[in-house]
Amino acid sequence: MAADAASNTREVYGDAPLVGAIEAGGTKFVCAIGNGPEAGLLARQEFPTGDDPQRTIREVIGWLEAESRRVGSIRALGVASFGPVELDASSPRYGWITTTPKPGWRDTDIVGPLRRAFPGLPIGFDTDVNGAALGEGRWGAARGLEDFVYITVGTGIGGGGVARGKLLHGLVHPEMGHFPMPVLDGDSFAGSCRFHGRCWEGLCAGPAIAARAGRPAGELAADDPAWELTARYMAHAFATLTYVLSPRKIIFGGSVRKAGKLGEARFLAMIRRHFRGVLNGYIASPMLEEGGIDQFIVPPALGDDAGVCGAIALAHDALAAW
């Protein structure tokens, strides 16, 4: 497979340099060597995140060393990590996972061990969702756009984004899953976020849908009212993103969008309809009207590879800035 993929790569991605990519998720680390999506992934491996960071990082480094000997030497590394992370390059904790509640992972240096294992290699580092946004911008649904957001709704909700061509950073980095939300008529659910109750994540993430319905989202019938309610909440949240950031596109990733028995296409159609209702014509743009809206709220073009491809893009950017 490596030989085929390598020849594809030369066709599809030309001379883009080979890099190592790490999507550091809360459940698993997805690692790859490549220079772009699909044919550009020459090797790929997953490791459980676990509760022993040193062990996981050691496994990742070992795999990258072995695979880069096998498929070709890498020119940079990219890491798209669960957070919160330290993105301030002037901080002594740059490249760390910081105040995560995830057992074992609080205050874990991610970039440091990679630097020591691959001395002299540029390393790009950002949040998982910023990475996915970057990947979708380079190869996916946001190609050619300077302003867009990438949202993942799964076990939790996170969002990253690009404004005027640059990833959103700031005081820390966006934590889009946690803004306050209106409570919709007839919803007595108290919310599942242990910090905020009824923030977006507390109302719409997988565990919230399951807790409200009394069973996992995957078991809900296609016409279960939970889908309509969740779509209405999603519409309100996407309206908030639209008013604050004015994105040219909202890319909606994560497992919840697949919407079990209802299916992704129908769930997205519901969200788009409610979203237009929430905006109520306030923002005038053809993208928000019938005919445009299907290209405004979209699933990731890279599917579940958005994150690892984003890590490749982070590596490429780190190399370019070297």
Place this chain on the structure above:
Amino acid sequence: MAADAASNTREVYGDAPLVGAIEAGGTKFVCAIGNGPEAGLLARQEFPTGDDPQRTIREVIGWLEAESRRVGSIRALGVASFGPVELDASSPRYGWITTTPKPGWRDTDIVGPLRRAFPGLPIGFDTDVNGAALGEGRWGAARGLEDFVYITVGTGIGGGGVARGKLLHGLVHPEMGHFPMPVLDGDSFAGSCRFHGRCWEGLCAGPAIAARAGRPAGELAADDPAWELTARYMAHAFATLTYVLSPRKIIFGGSVRKAGKLGEARFLAMIRRHFRGVLNGYIASPMLEEGGIDQFIVPPALGDDAGVCGAIALAHDALAAW
């Protein structure tokens, strides 16, 4: 005065070029010639916005022509305008006020008449709040920061911002006053926004406070519960901005912040306290703790000149990009 100011200017602002500035507001147009705030404003004049755009624009142009002959020729123009406006430089409607409900002003070309009156002069154009953000970034409360927002709460609510050093644009531009909000316990007010009812503007702008209380905010006693309620809503809205954008500072301008008999300092202290309560420790940053928070939510350092100074900054940027 012009002579004194000119000599001050040379001291304080060195060789920054003289430019024309227009803060195009819904009530008045504030025009100036200068190269920075305070001593840098060599001439200043206000014109009512009215309902006849051609007349207002003609007055503004006439004043700029006369004053630039008097105090010194200008090298660029900057316009910070109420909106919505068209910011896409490739659009034939670039530099227009577009779908505003303001009588007479829908689909008004602002930049075009200025270009014809001042041929060959670079013209910067952006929203009033983006302009104010830029001004605060250059000379005010956000000096040296790459990520921050500027909010104005008055007759309406608007917000602009800078991310990674660039003004937020996008599909249209941010319309931060209109995101959905939770309804707080005991508040039966239906909201005053004619598009969204209980969006941020519908709950917290001057008309909303007056409609809920039955009299203007300026007449409310310092201990009127309306202040506490408004502060709680503001805290939720600032939390939303913090989660979506991760600003390093929120600059809170506009008349409502002055809070009548309560006063700005006490109103801001209320908002900061509730804001920390809403975040509930989710984002770890010294800026969000006691000791930092007073520098995180702040009034504009340029006061009510943030907008016109922002127009000067827009002019300087247009000149630099020329």
